[in-house]
Amino acid sequence: MIQMSAPKRTNVQMLLFDDEQNSSQFDENITSSSTFINNMSLPIHRWFRYSAGFSAQWVEDTIRGTISSKSSSLLNEEKFVVLDPFVGSGTTLLATEQVGVNGVGFESHPLISRIASAKLLWNTDVGSFIDYANGILSFAKSHTKKLSQYPVIIQRCYDSDNLTMIDMLKYALSENANDSNEYHLSWLAFLSILRSTSHAGTAQWQYVLPNKSKTRVLSVYDAYKAQVELMCADMLEFASTASSIHSHLIQHDARRDFFDLENSVDMIITSPPYANNYDYADATRLEMCVLGEINGWGDLQQAVRPSLIRSCSQHVSKEKNQTFDFLSDPLLEPIRDEIFSVCTQLDEEKDSHGGKKNYHTMIALYFLDLAKVWINLRKMCKPNSDICFVIGDSAPYGIYVPVDEWLGKLALAAGFNSYHFEKTRDRNIKWKNRKHRVPLKEGQLWIRG
Numbered sequence: 001m002i003q004m005s006a007p008k009r010t011n012v013q014m015l016l017f018d019d020e021q022n023s024s025q026f027d028e029n030i031t032s033s034s035t036f037i038n039n040m041s042l043p044i045h046r047w048f049r050y051s052a053g054f055s056a057q058w059v060e061d062t063i064r065g066t067i068s069s070k071s072s073s074l075l076n077e078e079k080f081v082v083l084d085p086f087v088g089s090g091t092t093l094l095a096t097e098q099v100g101v102n103g104v105g106f107e108s109h110p111l112i113s114r115i116a117s118a119k120l121l122w123n124t125d126v127g128s129f130i131d132y133a134n135g136i137l138s139f140a141k142s143h144t145k146k147l148s149q150y151p152v153i154i155q156r157c158y159d160s161d162n163l164t165m166i167d168m169l170k171y172a173l174s175e176n177a178n179d180s181n182e183y184h185l186s187w188l189a190f191l192s193i194l195r196s197t198s199h200a201g202t203a204q205w206q207y208v209l210p211n212k213s214k215t216r217v218l219s220v221y222d223a224y225k226a227q228v229e230l231m232c233a234d235m236l237e238f239a240s241t242a243s244s245i246h247s248h249l250i251q252h253d254a255r256r257d258f259f260d261l262e263n264s265v266d267m268i269i270t271s272p273p274y275a276n277n278y279d280y281a282d283a284t285r286l287e288m289c290v291l292g293e294i295n296g297w298g299d300l301q302q303a304v305r306p307s308l309i310r311s312c313s314q315h316v317s318k319e320k321n322q323t324f325d326f327l328s329d330p331l332l333e334p335i336r337d338e339i340f341s342v343c344t345q346l347d348e349e350k351d352s353h354g355g356k357k358n359y360h361t362m363i364a365l366y367f368l369d370l371a372k373v374w375i376n377l378r379k380m381c382k383p384n385s386d387i388c389f390v391i392g393d394s395a396p397y398g399i400y401v402p403v404d405e406w407l408g409k410l411a412l413a414a415g416f417n418s419y420h421f422e423k424t425r426d427r428n429i430k431w432k433n434r435k436h437r438v439p440l441k442e443g444q445l446w447i448r449g
C-alpha cells in the first residue's frame with residue numbers, strides 16, 4: 001500500500017453515539033471531548049445541535065492544508081470543489097464558504113437535509129428575516145384554533161401551554177408557507193426549539209422516552225423569539241468572515257449515481273454513519289412527530305430508513321435471512337473472506353444474547369452500501385483527489401470489525417490508488433459499564449487517487 005503524505009491537520013474527534021436509549025450500545029458512551037461542542041459556539045453551526053457532527057474548525061484547517069500542499073500553478077481555489085456525501089448538519093459546506101472554495105453535498109435524511117439547507121440560507125437579508133419571523137409569531141399569538149391531534153409521546157413531552165404554542169406556531173408556518181428564504185429560516189427557528197421547550201428528558205439529539213422531568217423549561221414563544229435573535233446575530237457574524245462562494249446541498253442518497261458531478265471533485269471531507277447501530281432515523285422522531293410527518297417509531301421504516309446507509313440492526317430485520325446471499329455480492333470480493341468470518345461469528349453469537357440483534361446482517365449490508373458509495377465517489381473525483389473519511393471501528397457483541405481497513409480495501413477496488421489511516425483517539429478504554437473489552441479507535445481514513 002502506498003502511504004500518502006497527508007497535509008497538516010489538527011485533531012478531530014467526533015462524538016460517539018450513545019445508543020443506550022435503543023438498548024443497543026456496544027461501542028462506548030458519549031465522551032465530553034467531542035468537538036461538536038466547539039461547533040455550538042460557532043455562528044450558524046449552532047442553530048441545530050447535531051451530535052453526530054464533526055468540528056468546523058478542523059474542516060477549514062484540513063481544506064486549507066490540502067490546498068497549500070498542492071502545486072499552486074495547478075490550482076485555482078475558486079474552482080476547487082469539495083464534496084461531502086454525508087452532509088449531516090452541514091459542517092463541511094459551511095466551512096467551504098468560509099475558506100472560499102466550492103462546496104457540494106448530499107444528505108438523504110429528509111429532515112436533516114431540510115435543516116442543513118435552511119442553515120445555508122444564512123446570507124438572507126437579516127431585516128426581512130426578522131420581519132417574517134416576527135410576523136409568524138404575531139400570527140400565532142393572534143389566532144385561536146382547536147389543538148391538533150399529536151401522538152401520545154408528544155403529549156407527554158410538553159405541558160399543555162407549550163404544546164398549544166407549538167401547535168399555533170406550526171399552524172402559523174403552514175398558513176404562511178412559501179418557498180422564500182425567510183420562511184425556511186423561520187421554520188428552522190421553530191424546529192430548533194423543540195428540545196429546549198420540552199420538560200421531558202429528551203437529550204439534545206437522541207430521542208429519549210419522556211420519563212425524566214426538567215424542572216424549568218422556556219415558554220415556546222420566548223424560545224422562538226430568542227432563537228430568531230440568535231440567528232440574526234449569527235447571520236451578521238458569519239457574513240463578516242465568509243467568502244462570496246455559496247455551497248450546494250442536494251437531498252440525495254450517496255449510494256446512487258450523481259452524473260452532474262462526474263470528474264469534478266478535488267477533495268472529499270466527510271463522516272459516514274459508523275457501523276455502530278446508531279439509528280439516524282429514530283434520532284429525529286420527536287421533531288418528525290411534532291411536524292406530523294410520522295406518527296411514531298413504526299413509520300420511520302418507510303419515511304426515513306430506505307434512503308439511509310444500513311448502519312443499525314433495526315434497519316435490516318427483514319433482510320436477516322438473506323445475509324449470506326448479500327455476502328456473495330461481487331462488490332464485497334476484496335473483503336469476502338474476512339467479512340464472511342465476522343458475520344458467521346456474529347450470527348452464532350446473537351443466540352447467546354437476549355436481544356438477538358441482527359448485527360451480522362447490519363455488517364454485511366453496511367459494507368455493501370459503502371462499496372456502492374466508493375464506486376460513485378470514484379466517478380465524481382478527479383484523478384489525484386484527496387479524500388478524508390472520519391470513521392471509527394466497531395465491535396458488536398465484542399466481535400471486532402476493522403472498519404477502516406475494509407473501507408480502504410473497498411476504495412482501492414473502486415479504483416482509488418492508496419489508503420492510510422491516522423488514529424486520532426482510542427475508544428472503549430475508560431468506561432466502567434462498557435459491554436466488551438475490545439479496544440476501539442477513531443480517526444481519519446485518507447484515500448488518494
Ligand SMILES: C[S@@+](CC[C@H](N)C(=O)[O-])C[C@H]1O[C@@H](n2cnc3c(N)ncnc32)[C@H](O)[C@@H]1O
Nearest residue numbers: 053054086088089091107108109253254308309
Ligand atoms: C456522521 S453524520 C455526518 C455529520 C456531519 N459531518 C456533520 O458535521 O454534521 C452521517 C450523515 O449521513 C447521513 N446519511 C446516511 N445515509 C446516507 C446516504 N445513503 N446518503 C447520504 N447521506 C446519508 C445521515 O443522515 C447523517 O446525517
